[in-house]
Amino acid sequence: MxxxxxxxxxxxxxxxxxxxxxxxxxxxxxxxxxxxxxxxxxxxxxxxxxxxxxxxxxKEDLFRKALARYEEGPAAYVARALREPTAREVATAFLNGAVRTSTRPGCPPGCLGVQGSLAAGDPGLPVRNLLADWRNEGVTRLGDRFRQAVDDGDLPPDSDPVGLARYLMTVANGIAVQAAGGATQEDLQRVADMALRGWPPA
Amino acid sequence: MxxxxxxxxxxxxxxxxxxxxxxxxxxxxxxxxxxxxxxxxxxxxxxxxxxxxxxxxxKEDLFRKALARYEEGPAAYVARALREPTAREVATAFLNGAVRTSTRPGCPPGCLGVQGSLAAGDPGLPVRNLLADWRNEGVTRLGDRFRQAVDDGDLPPDSDPVGLARYLMTVANGIAVQAAGGATQEDLQRVADMALRGWPPA
DNA sequence: AGATTTCAGTACCGCTCGGTACTGAAATCG
DNA sequence: CGATTTCAGTACCGAGCGGTACTGAAATCT
CATH class of the missing domain: 1.10.10.60 (Homeodomain-like)
Incomplete structure (x- = not known):
């Protein structure tokens, strides 16, 4: 019983x-x-x-839980972007989401995955590495999606899926840095648009 | 006497x-x-x-002096890039320099202007703002150079010089973030090359 | 050589850090 | 109601922080 x-x-x-x-x-x-x-x-x-x-x-556990919540909340645009039908739409949704989340009124500027910890002394290394892994996992997920896009034929067969993924993540990370320096949503939306001007044609 | x-x-x-x-x-x-x-x-x-x-x-004075030394040393590629003859060469030299400085063997990955302080509590705000100003001044200098390029005719007359400048700085900042996460020089050189694929024609 | 000035080093300042023991109250159970 | 369990709060822990007073030696001047 x-x-x-x-x-x-x-x-x-x-x-x-x-x-x-x-x-x-x-x-x-x-x-x-x-x-x-x-x-x-x-x-x-x-x-x-x-x-x-x-x-x-x-404190470290609290940060891990905060990061998980961030991923489901403000960073949910990543998962949404991955579900877009074409590579170009994935890329556009990803960068636009980065712009919006990095400049959302009422929220801190930038991205928790970047501002959380970039450089640190010994006591902060575990969290620094956690965030580096988090960003790299984003590259991997985008890269997998673009490999799929090559198979689907909406990226040229000679594309470098992981390279394209890293390129987008780099721009998104830069957007977070710029937002921390006071760049506005309009400023950064222009940046995102420019970043996609060289995107491979379907 | x-x-x-x-x-x-x-x-x-x-x-x-x-x-x-x-x-x-x-x-x-x-x-x-x-x-x-x-x-x-x-x-x-x-x-x-x-x-x-x-x-x-x-400590804060020491940081300011370290930043000045950084600008004359590892970040001297910025001033060099500004002296290139055409806008495209300026942009190329700037991004290539960011890649090299962010991944130089024997030096920490990334850029002092980014890793130095992105987010901070109250005691770190002065330095955080110092670096934000430093990055924004870089945008201004690039923007001035591109305005000159429009006058010179090696950028289209309807170009947005400051927008182009901010775009390059955003990519450079992202390169620093990615370097902190372990991205290699080859990875980031590919990123820099992609970032210039949409650069306006002369 | 003697006087002076700045050096390098130790020991310490008050403060804040992340983290915890302990207290007493409050809410749920049988 | 009485027992039990977890709550919230205070007060405190050792450690490390940035920064400084003080000591004694070393190097330059007259």
């Missing part, structure tokens, strides 16, 4: 973990991993250090 | 300030401003904290 629980025993948590994670994500996005102190994070989340550690583990 | 000094009175400094600054520049380049501790810096420079403060001011 198995013990059945109607709900978790004990006092339930008094805050919305999803909302707290959203707030934490924005602090990391704005200030980077090392630049975001636990005090910054917990005061934005509206909870105490104790609650944060109980709910999310530690 | 003016007092003449043959040399500075007192014990002369026992280290090469230029060499020390070069070492500091590389630490900032690799670890970023906030990620480079005074211990990291001074041990790489081979001097004590006291000597560093006497010779360079404080």
């Amino acid at each position: 198995e013990t059945r629980r109607k709900g978790p025993v004990g006092r339930p948590r008094g805050f919305d973990a999803d909302e707290a994670l959203e707030r934490a994500m924005r602090v990391f996005w704005k200030q980077g991993y090392e630049g975001a102190s636990l005090t910054d994070l917990t005061s934005a989340m509206g909870i105490t250090r104790t609650s944060m550690y109980a709910a999310f583990g530690n | 003016e007092t003449r000094r043959k040399g500075p009175v007192g014990r002369p400094r026992g280290f090469d300030a230029d060499e020390a600054l070069e070492r500091a520049m590389r630490v900032f380049w690799k670890q970023g401003y906030e990620g480079a501790s005074l211990t990291d810096l001074t041990s790489a420079m081979g001097i004590t904290r006291t000597s560093m403060y006497a010779a360079f001011g404080n």
Whole structure:
């Protein structure tokens, strides 16, 4: 006979973990991993250090969860772009999404995958490597999609799918850097348009 | 009657300030401003904290001087590119220089102007803004050069010089990000070549 | 040589960091 | 109701941060 629980025993948590994670994500996005102190994070989340550690583990765990949330939220344009029917539409949707997410009003400029950590001392290396892997995985996914496009015939047979993928990711990363320096959405949309002027014809 | 000094009175400094600054520049380049501790810096420079403060001011002053040295050294390709005869050659030299400097063996990957500080908490804001200004000044200089190119007739009269400048800077910034993630010189040279495929004809 | 000036080094300052032990209250169970 | 469990909050931990006072030696001047 198995013990059945109607709900978790004990006092339930008094805050919305999803909302707290959203707030934490924005602090990391704005200030980077090392630049975001636990005090910054917990005061934005509206909870105490104790609650944060109980709910999310530690600072690095919190960042990993914030990155996962970022991927499903602000960075969902990547997955959407990959589902576009042609290589050109994939590329266009990807860069336009990067522009919009990097310059969205009410959100920090740039991209969590770039601003989160680019260079760091020893204590920040795990997160730095996590983000480098995250960006490289994006290249891989785009590259797979473009290999498919070559098979489909909407990219020339002599195309370099991974090269095209890295090119787009490079431009998207640059857009994030430029957004951090104050470039506007119009500025960066022009950049995205220029970046596609040399795109291989179908 | 003016007092003449043959040399500075007192014990002369026992280290090469230029060499020390070069070492500091590389630490900032690799670890970023906030990620480079005074211990990291001074041990790489081979001097004590006291000597560093006497010779360079404080950590922020040291960074400013390291950035100036970076501009004259690894980033000298920018000034060289601006002196190329045509807009296309300017653009090509600029991107090729960004690729080489971001992937130079023996140097940290990327660009000090990007890796130095992209996102930061309150204490790092001055340096973050310094670098954003530095990047934007690069856009301005390229933009001035391309305006000249329009006058010279080696860019179409309806070109957007500042837009073209921002486009190149965006690609260069993206190259720095990608280099930090392990992209090789060959990878990034292909990216630079692709970025110029849509360049306006003379 | 003696006086002076700046050197390099140690030890320390107050502060903030990420992380934790401990307290007392609150909510759910039998 | 009483027992149990987890909550939120305070106060604190050792460590590292950027920066500085102080010491004694070394090198240049008159």
